[in-house]
Amino acid sequence: MNRFAALLDRLVYEPRRNAKLRLLVDYFRHTPDPDRGYALAALTNALMFKEAKPGLIRGLVEERTDPVLFRMSYHYVGDLAETAALIWPTPRAIPSISNSPPQGGGEPAAPGLGHNTPIPTITEVVEALSTTGKSDLPARVASWLDALDETGRWALLKLITRELRVGVSARLAKTAVAQLGQIEPDEIELIWHGLEAPYEDLFAWVEGRAGRPESGNPAPFRPPMLAHPLEDEDIAKLEAADFIGEWKWDGIRLQAVSGKAADGRLVRRIYSRTGEDVSRAFPDLLDALEFEAALDGELLIVRDGRVQSFNVLQQRLNRKTVTAKLMTEFPAHLRVYDILTEGEEDLRDLPFLARRERLEAFVARLGDPRIDLSPMVPFTSWDGLAAARSDPASIGAGIDTDAIEGCMIKRADSPYLPGRPKGYWYKWKRDPYLVDAVMMYGQRGHGKRSSFYSDYTFGVWRDGPDGEELVPVGKAYHGFTDEELMKLDRYVRNHTVNRFGPVREVEYGKDRGLVLEVAFEGLQRSTRHKSGVAMRFPRINRIRWDKPPAEADRIETLEKILARGEKEIHPFRSQQTEGQEP
Amino acid sequence: MLQLGVGASVDLGDVLTRHGHDRSGRRSAPALQSVPFILYFDSMALRSTDILTLTPQGLYCPLGDFHIDPVRSVKRALITHGHSDHARAGHQSVLATRETLLIMGERYGKGFAGSTQGAVLGESIRFGDVIVRFTPAGHVLGSAQIVIEAGGTRIVVSGDYKRERDPTCLSYEVVPCDVFITEATFGLPVFRHPAAQDEVRKLLHSVALFPERTHIVGAYALGKAQRVMGMLREEGYDEPIYLHGAMERLTELYKSEGIPLGETPKVAAAERSELAGAIVICPPSSIQDLWSRRFPDPVTCFASGWMRVRARARQRGVELPLVISDHADWDDLCRTIHETGAGEVWVTHGQEDALVHWCRTHGIAARPLHMLGYGDEGEGEEAQPAREEAGGTA
Numbered sequence: 001m002n003r004f005a006a007l008l009d010r011l012v013y014e015p016r017r018n019a020k021l022r023l024l025v026d027y028f029r030h031t032p033d034p035d036r037g038y039a040l041a042a043l044t045n046a047l048m049f050k051e052a053k054p055g056l057i058r059g060l061v062e063e064r065t066d067p068v069l070f071r072m073s074y075h076y077v078g079d080l081a082e083t084a085a086l087i088w089p090t091p092r093a094i095p096s097i098s099n100s101p102p103q104g105g106g107e108p109a110a111p112g113l114g115h116n117t118p119i120p121t122i123t124e125v126v127e128a129l130s131t132t133g134k135s136d137l138p139a140r141v142a143s144w145l146d147a148l149d150e151t152g153r154w155a156l157l158k159l160i161t162r163e164l165r166v167g168v169s170a171r172l173a174k175t176a177v178a179q180l181g182q183i184e185p186d187e188i189e190l191i192w193h194g195l196e197a198p199y200e201d202l203f204a205w206v207e208g209r210a211g212r213p214e215s216g217n218p219a220p221f222r223p224p225m226l227a228h229p230l231e232d233e234d235i236a237k238l239e240a241a242d243f244i245g246e247w248k249w250d251g252i253r254l255q256a257v258s259g260k261a262a263d264g265r266l267v268r269r270i271y272s273r274t275g276e277d278v279s280r281a282f283p284d285l286l287d288a289l290e291f292e293a294a295l296d297g298e299l300l301i302v303r304d305g306r307v308q309s310f311n312v313l314q315q316r317l318n319r320k321t322v323t324a325k326l327m328t329e330f331p332a333h334l335r336v337y338d339i340l341t342e343g344e345e346d347l348r349d350l351p352f353l354a355r356r357e358r359l360e361a362f363v364a365r366l367g368d369p370r371i372d373l374s375p376m377v378p379f380t381s382w383d384g385l386a387a388a389r390s391d392p393a394s395i396g397a398g399i400d401t402d403a404i405e406g407c408m409i410k411r412a413d414s415p416y417l418p419g420r421p422k423g424y425w426y427k428w429k430r431d432p433y434l435v436d437a438v439m440m441y442g443q444r445g446h447g448k449r450s451s452f453y454s455d456y457t458f459g460v461w462r463d464g465p466d467g468e469e470l471v472p473v474g475k476a477y478h479g480f481t482d483e484e485l486m487k488l489d490r491y492v493r494n495h496t497v498n499r500f501g502p503v504r505e506v507e508y509g510k511d512r513g514l515v516l517e518v519a520f521e522g523l524q525r526s527t528r529h530k531s532g533v534a535m536r537f538p539r540i541n542r543i544r545w546d547k548p549p550a551e552a553d554r555i556e557t558l559e560k561i562l563a564r565g566e567k568e569i570h571p572f573r574s575q576q577t578e579g580q581e582p
Numbered sequence: 583m584l585q586l587g588v589g590a591s592v593d594l595g596d597v598l599t600r601h602g603h604d605r606s607g608r609r610s611a612p613a614l615q616s617v618p619f620i621l622y623f624d625s626m627a628l629r630s631t632d633i634l635t636l637t638p639q640g641l642y643c644p645l646g647d648f649h650i651d652p653v654r655s656v657k658r659a660l661i662t663h664g665h666s667d668h669a670r671a672g673h674q675s676v677l678a679t680r681e682t683l684l685i686m687g688e689r690y691g692k693g694f695a696g697s698t699q700g701a702v703l704g705e706s707i708r709f710g711d712v713i714v715r716f717t718p719a720g721h722v723l724g725s726a727q728i729v730i731e732a733g734g735t736r737i738v739v740s741g742d743y744k745r746e747r748d749p750t751c752l753s754y755e756v757v758p759c760d761v762f763i764t765e766a767t768f769g770l771p772v773f774r775h776p777a778a779q780d781e782v783r784k785l786l787h788s789v790a791l792f793p794e795r796t797h798i799v800g801a802y803a804l805g806k807a808q809r810v811m812g813m814l815r816e817e818g819y820d821e822p823i824y825l826h827g828a829m830e831r832l833t834e835l836y837k838s839e840g841i842p843l844g845e846t847p848k849v850a851a852a853e854r855s856e857l858a859g860a861i862v863i864c865p866p867s868s869i870q871d872l873w874s875r876r877f878p879d880p881v882t883c884f885a886s887g888w889m890r891v892r893a894r895a896r897q898r899g900v901e902l903p904l905v906i907s908d909h910a911d912w913d914d915l916c917r918t919i920h921e922t923g924a925g926e927v928w929v930t931h932g933q934e935d936a937l938v939h940w941c942r943t944h945g946i947a948a949r950p951l952h953m954l955g956y957g958d959e960g961e962g963e964e965a966q967p968a969r970e971e972a973g974g975t976a
């Protein structure tokens with residue numbers, strides 16, 4: 001466990017990808033099986049044990065420390081595993097006795113760790129977690145925590161809660177394994193979903209001690225091709241004639257793969273963008289995969305032939321059980337835009353337009369209403385595409401306009417490359433909505449923002465019983481630079497009027513307070529919020545140090561957006577031109 | 583200024599709130615909330631709030647007519663130590679240890695106060711009915727606690743302090759008292775500083791491991807930088823320790839006070855690229871500057887108690903965190919409160935709420951002062967690298 005802890009501890013401070021890779025390669029090279037395999041499983045989130053719940057850890061700590069101090073510490077540190085690791089009282093063999101000289105002339109026993117538990121290996125931890133019953137788990141975890149030092153405790157808690165967050169993607173971990181030998185990371189991806197921890201066959205193959213493990217998975221995940229955001233300066237450099245346009249759907253990117261197993265059975269899989277197998281969440285869609293191919297597309301909810309907004313789609317996601325009712329109310333639909341393989345044939349090296357022809361023919365043959373084609377958006381100039389982007393209905397998007405969040409721009413000759421290669425695919429999102437709101441509360445952030453007041457609740461004006469009052473309409477925790485974060489953090493500290501644990505209420509009123517220009521993607525009615533509206537993806541667009549709070553927007557501005565639907569794309573732009581930039 | 587006579591029954595909270603209004607003319611963020619705080623009269627002793635009250639300028643002793651570490655100009659200021667959030671220029675008269683006066687002179691120029699008086703450690707000075715005495719705080723060179731006695735009550739204003747050994751300043755001395763006024767920069771039980779010596783060894787180990795890289799150590803210019811140098815020397819490191827220009831004057835001041843720091847040349851712009859294997863000490867704000875990028879493949883280090891929390895180190899882009907602090911950690915804060923025997927504790931700044939909670943659960947009356955301007959909760963200080971000159975240390 002200590003070696004794994006040391007690896008995590010170094011990774012967490014290492015910002016450079018190549019250095020992370022070196023650390024990982026070094027670890028895999030010098031750590032024996034099966035420890036390194038379980039470490040790989042931890043890094044790729046492939047461990048099968050049921051994760052320990054935060055409540056278990058909290059309970060163990062609260063048995064040993066003052067719960068109030070623990071809670072304050074947690075709010076400060078912003079990470080449960082680290083708080084618990086730091087605050088955990090190390091058991092001592094001999095209570096430290098001050099001012100009492102040693103008796104009888106012997107050496108005083110050095111105060112040291114008082115446990116008898118040997119330091120566990122990662123393999124022991126993983127195996128114990130798979131076999132230990134729920135009632136024995138707390139005692140087991142406590143004995144490990146007693147045996148480990150601060151770094152070890154931190155790593156153990158990260159491991160058992162399955163929340164490593166050390167800045168290593170599954171892809172990077174696999175790349176490191178590939179570097180143990182002369183193997184391309186994509187070759188590992190192809191067989192990955194057929195492998196299991198502790199991956200002794202994988203390491204043996206990579207190190208040249210054995211042949212390639214049989215994938216056993218006729219429907220493997222293939223790393224998807226990703227797009228860069230289109231910047232203004234890109235437009236000048238790109239030739240419109242070299243590109244095709246598509247709608248950018250506001251859904252979930254999926255890869256749908258089917259293939260024949262050795263026994264002739266059809267194996268179907270649906271993967272998320274990151275390669276997670278999400279088949280079980282979409283049995284209705286899985287049914288539709290009556291083919292041998294790998295398709296790239298967008299998960300949407302389609303009711304009566306109409307694509308629903310992302311708000312609707314969200315109600316289908318993250319459900320523990322998928323009931324028939326859920327599937328009827330929120331029917332899953334796949335809108336495809338690329339084809340990676342068909343039968344035995346890998347199409348990824350073909351130019352985009354050639355793949356597109358194959359895809360169109362494929363979808364036509366399939367003839368399943370649950371799977372359809374994402375149409376191309378015709379355009380001859382960037383201005384023309386900009387017009388389509390701001391008014392999709394004018395270019396034939398029709399009733400699906402609500403689910404469009406912009407355009408995709410793809411080179412007509414681009415092969416399908418894993419990752420985010422430069423110069424091939426771009427995404428061009430439409431402009432967000434903007435509203436001027438007043439900061440009401442600041443809350444301490446988590447992770448990178450730990451202990452900064454980085455989450456801001458903001459409100460707009462409405463008529464209250466005693467005149468105009470601010471009503472909270474949302475909360476945002478990004479959109480600002482690190483430098484702006486420092487200023488906002490300081491603002492919260494220096495203008496606090498009330499403290500509620502990790503939350504501070506700041507000054508606000510007609511003549512005092514801070515105006516935040518908030519950008520957001522959409523609005524929906526909400527009974528959970530006092531204001532009756534909920535924002536989608538709100539973020540701080542600008543800090544209006546210059547703007548008097550009395551001039552912030554009123555709730556009617558949001559009501560109008562709701563009433564208009566999302567057809568008008570940037571209703572605030574005309575007001576934006578007033579006034580000077582701060 | 584509100585003058586409080588003996589027995590005046592003005593609650594500390596009232597004083598503050600009223601000042602808050604005076605200052606801004608409208609409701610402003612209160613520096614102190616209305617925490618129930620009742621002190622019972624002892625027929626012999628003065629109330630502690632009669633001896634010391636909180637004003638917008640800082641802690642004030644109406645009986646002796648002086649402020650302690652005032653954040654704005656006052657007539658008479660008693661200063662605990664030279665960090666600029668405690669020691670500001672522009673007071674009519676200043677009483678502080680000789681070393682603190684030297685540090686203030688170095689930072690603000692000779693005319694930093696109308697007049698100055700050197701306090702000799704352990705010697706009593708009378709202001710009206712009040713007797714004042716300075717005693718070591720172990721924080722930085724010249725740092726002192728201020729002991730105030732009046733009418734049979736003894737109050738200790740500790741300023742910033744630590745209990746860990748420091749080769750560059752005198753060790754903290756426990757003064758038994760009725761009221762102990764403490765900081766709480768690291769006032770949470772997650773802050774348990776490891777032995778500073780081990781952290782310095784960690785640095786030396788890394789230097790040995792990466793002889794082709796320069797180790798850039800961010801450290802506060804007053805105190806921390808010299809302590810790191812002093813400890814490196816104690817570990818037998820005898821190579822020159824290179825200094826960023828901002829470190830030079832105070833380091834020379836330490837040396838002229840007889841503290842052995844060895845050879846500490848200033849880094850010349852031209853030689854930065856040739857300092858592979860060297861240790862360079864610079865202000866925390868410079869570790870991520872272009873300035874530090876000119877060194878060969880620099881290893882970014884930061885010597886601070888905040889480095890205990892991983893997210894803090896990551897926020898600063900630190901690769902080698904060194905948990906070395908000039909403030910008491912949680913265990914030492916609690917231990918010190920116990921050792922003073924104080925029945926009442928006031929917490930000036932830092933994580934006041936946690937330490938106040940701890941005191942109350944241990945049967946000690948305690949209140950947070952929520953004082954602004956001191957390290958600004960420490961963490962705010964930490965978050966703003968550019969302010970390290972203006973704030974305290976950590």
